[in-house]
Amino acid sequence: MEQTSLMTEKIRDFFSSRFADAVISEDNFRDQQSFYVKPEAIFDICQTLLNDAELDLKYLSDITSLDWLGDEEAEKGRFEVVYNLYSLTHHNRLFLKVRLQEDNPRIRTVSDLWAGANCMEREVWDLMGIDFEGHPDMTKVLTADELDGHPLRKDFPLTWEQPKFTWNKDDPPEVIK
Amino acid sequence: MTEQKTVTVNMGPQHPSTHGVLRVVLELDGETVIKATPVVGYLHTGIEKTMENKLYYKAIPCTDRMDYLAPMSNNLGYCLAVEKLMGIEVPEKVKWARVLLTELTRIKSHLVWLGTHALDLGAMSMLLYTFRERESIIDVYEAVSGQRMMSTYIRIGGLAKELPKDFDKWVRKVLKQVPQGMQDYIDLLSGNQIFINRTKGVAVISAEDALNYSLSGPMLRGSGIKHDLRKASPYSGYENFDFEIPVGRIGDAWDRYLLRLEEMRQSLRIVQQALDGMPEGPYRAHVPGVVLPPKEDVLYKMESMIHHFKIITEGFETPRGAVYQAIEAPKGELGYYISSDGSNKPHRVRVRPPSYINLGALPKMVEGRLLSDVICAIGTIDIVLGEVDR
Amino acid sequence: MGLEEKIPDSIILTTVDKMANWAHKRSMWPLGFGLACCAIEMMSTFAPHFDLARFGMEVMRPSPRQADLMIVAGRVSMKMAPVVKTLYEQMPNPKWVLSMGACASCGGVFNNYAIVQGVDRIIPVDVYVPGCPPRPEQLIDGILKLYEQIEKESVKDKREEWGRRIG
Numbered sequence: 001m002e003q004t005s006l007m008t009e010k011i012r013d014f015f016s017s018r019f020a021d022a023v024i025s026e027d028n029f030r031d032q033q034s035f036y037v038k039p040e041a042i043f044d045i046c047q048t049l050l051n052d053a054e055l056d057l058k059y060l061s062d063i064t065s066l067d068w069l070g071d072e073e074a075e076k077g078r079f080e081v082v083y084n085l086y087s088l089t090h091h092n093r094l095f096l097k098v099r100l101q102e103d104n105p106r107i108r109t110v111s112d113l114w115a116g117a118n119c120m121e122r123e124v125w126d127l128m129g130i131d132f133e134g135h136p137d138m139t140k141v142l143t144a145d146e147l148d149g150h151p152l153r154k155d156f157p158l159t160w161e162q163p164k165f166t167w168n169k170d171d172p173p174e175v176i177k
Numbered sequence: 178m179t180e181q182k183t184v185t186v187n188m189g190p191q192h193p194s195t196h197g198v199l200r201v202v203l204e205l206d207g208e209t210v211i212k213a214t215p216v217v218g219y220l221h222t223g224i225e226k227t228m229e230n231k232l233y234y235k236a237i238p239c240t241d242r243m244d245y246l247a248p249m250s251n252n253l254g255y256c257l258a259v260e261k262l263m264g265i266e267v268p269e270k271v272k273w274a275r276v277l278l279t280e281l282t283r284i285k286s287h288l289v290w291l292g293t294h295a296l297d298l299g300a301m302s303m304l305l306y307t308f309r310e311r312e313s314i315i316d317v318y319e320a321v322s323g324q325r326m327m328s329t330y331i332r333i334g335g336l337a338k339e340l341p342k343d344f345d346k347w348v349r350k351v352l353k354q355v356p357q358g359m360q361d362y363i364d365l366l367s368g369n370q371i372f373i374n375r376t377k378g379v380a381v382i383s384a385e386d387a388l389n390y391s392l393s394g395p396m397l398r399g400s401g402i403k404h405d406l407r408k409a410s411p412y413s414g415y416e417n418f419d420f421e422i423p424v425g426r427i428g429d430a431w432d433r434y435l436l437r438l439e440e441m442r443q444s445l446r447i448v449q450q451a452l453d454g455m456p457e458g459p460y461r462a463h464v465p466g467v468v469l470p471p472k473e474d475v476l477y478k479m480e481s482m483i484h485h486f487k488i489i490t491e492g493f494e495t496p497r498g499a500v501y502q503a504i505e506a507p508k509g510e511l512g513y514y515i516s517s518d519g520s521n522k523p524h525r526v527r528v529r530p531p532s533y534i535n536l537g538a539l540p541k542m543v544e545g546r547l548l549s550d551v552i553c554a555i556g557t558i559d560i561v562l563g564e565v566d567r
Numbered sequence: 568m569g570l571e572e573k574i575p576d577s578i579i580l581t582t583v584d585k586m587a588n589w590a591h592k593r594s595m596w597p598l599g600f601g602l603a604c605c606a607i608e609m610m611s612t613f614a615p616h617f618d619l620a621r622f623g624m625e626v627m628r629p630s631p632r633q634a635d636l637m638i639v640a641g642r643v644s645m646k647m648a649p650v651v652k653t654l655y656e657q658m659p660n661p662k663w664v665l666s667m668g669a670c671a672s673c674g675g676v677f678n679n680y681a682i683v684q685g686v687d688r689i690i691p692v693d694v695y696v697p698g699c700p701p702r703p704e705q706l707i708d709g710i711l712k713l714y715e716q717i718e719k720e721s722v723k724d725k726r727e728e729w730g731r732r733i734g
């Protein structure tokens with residue numbers, strides 16, 4: 001615990017000394033430190049962190065995204081991209097969060113810093129429709145080619161069907177959107 | 178001068194050695210792989226979206242079906258994340274039972290890996306042997322939950338029901354049978370020249386690359402990086418157990434084979450410790466309104482019945498916020514990122530799929546190598562398509 | 568077999584249907600492909616403890632062209648559906664389909680945009696085995712049910728049906 005709070009202090013120092021104007025707000029929920037940063041700054045922050053031997057937040061654990069449609073949070077931007085960094089020496093986590101606007105959400109890719117970001121970003125694009133500028137291969141990865149839209153967005157229906165047995169006959173079931 | 182031409186070969190999605198429905202598009206020059214592109218998504222189930230539409234409780238069965246070789250690890254990751262979100266502390270006995278069961282799950286998952294990996298490399302009979310030992314672990318699953326695979330035994334705030342009376346007997350049977358079986362595997366494979374030739378120096382990934390590709394689990398440790406979340410950020414009481422973290426040297430398929438065997442041995446050690454030291458106590462935390470009351474109480478006590486009814490029909494309110502809980506699943510770092518908007522359904526559940534991210538390193542491992550090494554590389558990553566595609 | 572010695576130089580009378588069905592039934596070759604969790608239970612069924620070889624079908628064919636039983640083990644996603652259909656069409660007649668598990672039979676717990684709500688939407692199914700996943704015994708029972716069904720088949724009807732299915 002003490003180690004974690006010490007590291008949190010250091011991370012705070014890092015941001016205030018080098019990226020003071022890029023940080024929008026800070027949040028600590030259940031001992032998890034997260035910083036909301038400006039989308040333009042994400043690449044520089046990641047690059048600096050990658051070369052920072054002291055903080056050692058070099059392991060990119062995950063990139064994910066959220067959709068805040070219909071929630072009060074949506075004022076700050078409908079989409080949220082979360083970068084999850086981990087330190088293999090200090091064993092602490094840092095969440096960098098970015099808010100993006102509703103129309104044409106796009107952000108600079110980090111796949112040239114971490115090769116592992118490649119598949120994570122592709123998945124975010126496929127399921128949430130956030131464009132990563134400069135990504136080598138921004139194509140569908142999980143969903144079927146015929147599927148239009150991005151399933152994890154809140155306005156995409158789960159598309160459930162009324163269960164019905166068809167006895168192998170041509171009797172198209174009713175689809176409820 | 179003849180013109181140099183490359184051939185594009187499609188492997189999968191129905192191919193016996195792709196462990197399900199993986200498809201790899203290979204560009205070959207003769208027998209050398211120039212470019213390998215894994216194509217995934219043939220099992221995309223929309224689990225993350227489905228979980229958003231379920232109550233917190235009712236999303237647990239979905240987690241089983243992601244990594245179906247290690248269902249309990251998935252249950253554990255999800256339940257720990259929800260417990261973190263709700264701030265629930267579980268009783269000591271629950272922690273120990275969870276550790277015991279997830280370690281058995283690790284063995285079970287590695288057994289299937291060993292069988293299929295050896296099968297791909299031509300050792301047909303290994304599968305028959307590993308499935309023999311796997312049955313003994315499935316017996317434990319069946320004894321505790323009544324289901325062979327999708328047990329959904331680990332629940333939010335505790336376990337589904339009390340451990341059975343003859344639990345001891347079943348686990349001891351595993352502890353007796355698996356080491357014997359492992360001796361068989363070592364006899365069959367470790368001195369087998371074909372197996373050695375096909376794995377040594379194949380699918381190599383260096384330590385820097387492993388970190389750069391965000392690999393985790395045996396893929397990372399095989400390259401010599403000693404990182405295990407059970408030691409690094411202990412969860413569910415792993416700090417009480419004594420075990421080693423094996424690491425590989427150069428990060429080839431052979432190293433990872435030895436490493437997984439050693440991991441199975443360490444898991445057996447943990448299981449032994451957990452079985453001997455299992456504390457007494459309740460099998461569920463007492464948090465009215467959030468954790469289901471024990472079934473015995475529901476039948477005889479009015480309040481318990483009301484709580485039970487309310488939790489099942491309406492779920493529970495959650496605090497706003499997002500939590501991330503990672504566990505060391507058999508395949509690597511399995512993380513659940515749960516974001517809550519205060520309602521009774523998760524706003525977003527993100528699963529960090531270890532095998533999907535590990536699969537990202539496949540091109541790196543096979544490019545410039547022979548076609549037959551692709552089979553070995555796919556096997557050694559230990560992918561499970563249910564988790565890759567979700 | 569020793570049969571020749573017991574009935575020397577004689578003729579065995581039977582109907583074409585019986586003969587054909589007997590042959591179909593006794594040498595069922597399943598197509599070895601798994602989709603999801605159910606495939607692991609299918610593998611357990613083939614493994615020592617349950618040993619499907621007792622019923623004469625231990626050979627899994629990796630190629631659809633050599634198989635005559637397709638066990639759809641697991642959920643079929645929208646992306647996989649065309650592949651499953653192609654595999655089915657590549658199998659030579661006579662062929663049967665066994666849908667294993669809740670997902671393959673009706674979509675199971677995944678009633679959503681990504682999963683085909685039952686494989687019978689795309690290919691005809693002969694036997695449904697419920698369960699999530701079905702126990703190996705259940706799968707074996709399903710296969711035995713299929714045997715019973717085959718015994719009742721007539722080659723003539725089958726022919727007509729094949730014509731329909733292909734057409």
Ligand code: SF4
Nearest residue numbers: 604641668669670699
């Ligand atoms: S029926 Fe159950 S076990 Fe079978 S594929 Fe579907 S979810 Fe998996």
